Amino acid sequence: MTMRIYVPRDAAAVAVGADEVALAFAQAAAARGAAIEIVRNGSRGLCWLEPMVELSTAQGRIAFGPVTPADVPSLLDAMTGNGQHALRLGVTDEIPWLKRQTRLTFARCGVVDPRSVDDYCAHGGYKGLERALTLTSAQILADVTTSGLRGRGGAGFPTGIKWKTVAQASADRKYIVCNADEGDSGTFADRMIMEGDPFVVIEGMTIAGITVGATKGYIYIRSEYPHAVEAMNAAIVAARRTGFLGKRIGGTKHEFDLEVRVGAGAYVCGEETSLLESLEGRRGIVRAKPPLPAHKGLFGRPSVINNVLSFAAIPFILDNGAKAYADFGMGRSRGTMPIQLAGNIRYGGLFETAFGVTLGDLVDEIGGGTFTGREVRAVQIGGPLGAYFPRALFDTPFDYEALAARDGLIGHGGIVVFDDTVDMVKQARFAMEFCAVESCGKCTPCRIGSTRGVETINKIINGERVTENLAVIEDLCNTMKFGSLCALGGFTPYPVMSALKHFREDFGPAPARLQAAE
Amino acid sequence: MTVGYEPWDTARGTEIIAEHAGLEGATLVILHALQEAFGYVPEPAIPMVAEALNLSRAEVHGVFTFYHDFRKQPAGRHVLKLCRAEACQAAGGDRIAARAEAKLGVSLGNTTADERVTLEPIYCLGLCATAPSAMLDGRLVGRLDEARIDALVAEAQR
Numbered sequence: 001m002t003m004r005i006y007v008p009r010d011a012a013a014v015a016v017g018a019d020e021v022a023l024a025f026a027q028a029a030a031a032r033g034a035a036i037e038i039v040r041n042g043s044r045g046l047c048w049l050e051p052m053v054e055l056s057t058a059q060g061r062i063a064f065g066p067v068t069p070a071d072v073p074s075l076l077d078a079m080t081g082n083g084q085h086a087l088r089l090g091v092t093d094e095i096p097w098l099k100r101q102t103r104l105t106f107a108r109c110g111v112v113d114p115r116s117v118d119d120y121c122a123h124g125g126y127k128g129l130e131r132a133l134t135l136t137s138a139q140i141l142a143d144v145t146t147s148g149l150r151g152r153g154g155a156g157f158p159t160g161i162k163w164k165t166v167a168q169a170s171a172d173r174k175y176i177v178c179n180a181d182e183g184d185s186g187t188f189a190d191r192m193i194m195e196g197d198p199f200v201v202i203e204g205m206t207i208a209g210i211t212v213g214a215t216k217g218y219i220y221i222r223s224e225y226p227h228a229v230e231a232m233n234a235a236i237v238a239a240r241r242t243g244f245l246g247k248r249i250g251g252t253k254h255e256f257d258l259e260v261r262v263g264a265g266a267y268v269c270g271e272e273t274s275l276l277e278s279l280e281g282r283r284g285i286v287r288a289k290p291p292l293p294a295h296k297g298l299f300g301r302p303s304v305i306n307n308v309l310s311f312a313a314i315p316f317i318l319d320n321g322a323k324a325y326a327d328f329g330m331g332r333s334r335g336t337m338p339i340q341l342a343g344n345i346r347y348g349g350l351f352e353t354a355f356g357v358t359l360g361d362l363v364d365e366i367g368g369g370t371f372t373g374r375e376v377r378a379v380q381i382g383g384p385l386g387a388y389f390p391r392a393l394f395d396t397p398f399d400y401e402a403l404a405a406r407d408g409l410i411g412h413g414g415i416v417v418f419d420d421t422v423d424m425v426k427q428a429r430f431a432m433e434f435c436a437v438e439s440c441g442k443c444t445p446c447r448i449g450s451t452r453g454v455e456t457i458n459k460i461i462n463g464e465r466v467t468e469n470l471a472v473i474e475d476l477c478n479t480m481k482f483g484s485l486c487a488l489g490g491f492t493p494y495p496v497m498s499a500l501k502h503f504r505e506d507f508g509p510a511p512a513r514l515q516a517a518e
Numbered sequence: 519m520t521v522g523y524e525p526w527d528t529a530r531g532t533e534i535i536a537e538h539a540g541l542e543g544a545t546l547v548i549l550h551a552l553q554e555a556f557g558y559v560p561e562p563a564i565p566m567v568a569e570a571l572n573l574s575r576a577e578v579h580g581v582f583t584f585y586h587d588f589r590k591q592p593a594g595r596h597v598l599k600l601c602r603a604e605a606c607q608a609a610g611g612d613r614i615a616a617r618a619e620a621k622l623g624v625s626l627g628n629t630t631a632d633e634r635v636t637l638e639p640i641y642c643l644g645l646c647a648t649a650p651s652a653m654l655d656g657r658l659v660g661r662l663d664e665a666r667i668d669a670l671v672a673e674a675q676r
Contacts, residue, residue: 012645015660047647185603188644223550223587224643226656264546264585267641281545281571283584299542341647343608348647371609380604414646418608430604434641440584 002035003079004056008110010043010195011227012188017068018051024069025053028076042196044110045350046097048371054092055079063089097347097366102328104316104336105309106189106352109196115234117242120199126244128315132207133252137167140211144314146322148334153179153270153307154382154411154487156333156400159314162304165294166212169302176208176217176256177279177298177305180232181263181270183222184383186342186414190308192350193338194221194228197312198235199244202258204311206249207318208304209256217256218298220275222263232260267384267438271486272305274440285440286486307412309338328354333399343380343416344370360394363417374419378503380427382411384434385491387498388427407498409491424503429457431495435488446489449480453496466508473500523557523592530555531563539570545581549588558589594629594636596674599653602626602639605646614650614662615639621671635674 007022008014022038029036044063046052052065053075064075064087071087078085089095103109112119120126132140145160166174178201182190194201205217221229236258239245247255266284268274273287276298297303313335317325326334333355339362341348346368359379363369369376378388387408389396396402400410418427432453439446453476459469477493484490500507524530534555538547548567552559559582568578582588600606600615619625622637629636645651648660654670662670 011643011658012648012660015643015645015651015658016648050648182644183642185642186605186646188646191644224640227658261543261547262550263587264550265587266585278546279543281543281547281581282577283580343605343646343649344610345647350647384604414605416605416608416646422608427604427607430607438641 002037004037004039005079006039006041006054006056006061008043008051009040009114009227010050010110010192011225012047012192013043013050013052014227016050016066020069021051021053021067021072024072025076028072032076034076034080039113040115041112042110042114043192043350044092044098045106045192046095046347047349048347049089052089057083059091061092063092063095065089097349097351100366101352102336102354103352104325104328105200105312105338106193106197106350107316108200109193109350112197114196114198114231115238117199117238117244120197124319125199125315126203128318129203129207129244130250132210132318133250133254137211137213140207140318141167143317143322144211147317147325148322148329148332149310149313149317149325150333150400151307152309152313152337152412154409156410159306159310162294162306163208163212165292166214166302166304169295171301173216173299173301174212174214175298175301175303176205176212176214177276177293177303178205178217178219178308178311179270179272179275179305180219180221180225180228180308181275182225182308182412183267183270184385184412184414186380186416187340187383187412188342189338189340189350189413191225191228193308193312194225195231198231199239200312200315201232201308202235202239202245204314205258206245206256207314208306208311210249210254212302212304214304215255215257217258218279219258219260220263220269220279221260222269223265229260229262236260266440267434268440268486268488271488274486276303276305283440285442286488288485309412330354330356330397330399331401333401337398337410337413339398340414341367341417342414344372344419345417346371355399356397358394359389359396359398359415362398362415363394367415367417370417370419372419372421374421376417377420377422378418378424378427380416380418380495381414382409383414384431385409385487385494386411386414387494388424388502389498390502392502407494407501409494424499424506425457425461425508428496428499428507429454429461431492431499432457435492439488443483443485443489445480445483446485446492449476449484449489450492452476453480453492460507463508470500470507524555526556526560526562528562528566531560531566535563535567535570544571545573545578546585549582549585553588557592561590594633596634596655597636597638598670598674599638599640599643600626601641601643601645601649601651603642605642606650609649611650611662614664614667617664618667618671621668622675635671
């Protein structure tokens with residue numbers, strides 16, 4: 001009987017040798033005349049176990065990892081024999097780290113063959129679209145709104161309201177734009193879903209298209225993600241071939257098609273208006289709002305622009321109903337969030353769960369602390385524009401409002417863990433440096449403020465008039481926060497001010513009079 | 519890698535531009551295609567793109583210079599990109615980057631004197647849970663340690 005073996009093609013698995021492992025399996029099987037079928041699936045998101053290989057059995061899929069090419073001969077022995085092996089992790093779905101998750105958006109990621117429409121449909125794919133095709137635009141909008149889904153890119157704007165605005169606008173053309181410019185360090189959920197389950201993104205965008213009356217969509221993927229570009233392009237071709245994209249979708253009157261566009265290394269293009277400029281072939285300069293993209297977006301037409309994860313959440317909502325999604329979560333943060341545990345962390349990867357889990361649980365219990373074995377000193381939540389939190393704030397629940405109440409933000413759901421060797425004044429300077437390099441240059445607070453910020457933090461590091469210069473930093477951050485046109489300049493103060501607030505000791509000696517008071 | 523790129527040729531450039539000029543907002547697509555063919559965007563191509571898209575030279579030049587990806591001259595034979603963003607910093611990326619710089623004798627953003635290796639920073643490859651990470655000529659490598667970066671540098675120098 002042919003053995004089916006899964007070896008991920010996810011970039012994170014490939015970066016630690018998955019291609020070599022797949023090749024070793026093919027060669028070893030050929031050498032001993034064993035009949036095997038290798039499926040290059042996405043990643044399950046247990047990154048410390050990558051490359052994680054799975055074997056399809058009557059008891060379900062059995063995982064082994066992390067596998068090196070040298071392990072392959074003994075693994076094949078185990079797979080054809082009694083199944084025992086030092087790298088055996090047991091039934092994949094029973095691995096506690098995976099089992100305690102609530103995978104709605106990532107339900108199929110790492111399970112299916114990302115190149116196969118049939119496999120997607122066999123695992124519940126396109127059921128959301130199927131139902132959407134039987135509904136009116138207003139009914140779909142009601143579902144999306146009731147689900148409580150908020151933009152997963154970072155801003156957290158209610159998706160249903162955005163779609164409704166575009167649906168109500170009248171124009172000769174409308175567009176659906178998927179923001180796959182996932183530039184935030186510590187985040188990789190967009191990449192993973194595009195590589196592991198690309199059809200769910202296509203399905204979500206198609207539903208958006210029929211809802212608002214758009215026939216054309218663009219997926220803007222950053223150039224740093226060549227594997228995701230390849231995966232989406234392959235999936236689009238497959239969807240067209242099977243009638244899920246193009247004219248007469250699913251035999252109805254609806255028409256929708258997609259095109260991938262590749263960014264060119266500008267972080268600011270993750271900002272939606274800058275992304276639209278870039279798609280139109282211009283410099284990625286931020287636009288002033290209003291007009292909102294929902295009124296005047298791509299090429300001046302009403303456009304839905306959402307993050308990859310927002311679109312990827314849609315098929316579940318349409319298939320299972322708004323309530324099934326809204327039943328998860330807390331407060332105004334409904335549903336699940338694919339959280340990414342990254343940096344110096346023992347058990348890093350993708351952890352999708354309902355809103356409300358505390359930061360401490362995520363970092364210590366689920367993440368297992370640092371891989372260096374040292375104390376966790378700080379975590380940065382939400383990318384380069386997110387705040388640094390100390391251990392004292394680890395009781396904060398992962399929720400839009402709860403984080404905001406403590407001057408933090410969810411951003412795109414990434415958590416980067418740092419151990420006690422981190423120098424927080426350097427991290428603050430890096431935030432300013434990054435902003436200076438990536439600023440589009442349109443507004444002064446961001447363009448000039450970030451450069452002055454780097455200079456001033458350098459003075460602090462050199463011990464020059466520390467108290468006065470810290471006052472300058474605070475003032476500068478206020479100007480950037482309230483005066484910048486977009487989130488790049490507006491949110492750079494978050495990492496800077498949080499580092500200063502929670503890790504003041506890294507910014508040089510405290511003022512003399514305070515020392516005297518102690 | 520830069521080996522295998524075509525030398526600049528006006529007719530070939532015209533052909534590449536014409537292939538994509540009909541797309542909506544084609545400028546970035548064309549610049550990417552030119553760089554893919556020639557390894558960089560040759561200066562004579564800028565007015566040709568402008569002409570084909572009915573834009574001014576300044577507009578196309580502005581787009582070309584805005585984005586970090588586009589090169590105005592060829593890179594070294596191999597391009598080694600090291601992720602310098604926060605997740606990789608947290609996982610020891612500073613040490614790895616310093617080691618690569620010392621081994622190659624150039625700082626990030628530069629090409630070795632023998633034009634073999636261009637060493638560049640990159641801000642996030644999305645491999646944040648298998649950090650620190652790098653990309654050598656399009657091939658990804660994660661969980662970098664001293665031995666792995668030494669091997670990558672040696673491979674790039676070959």
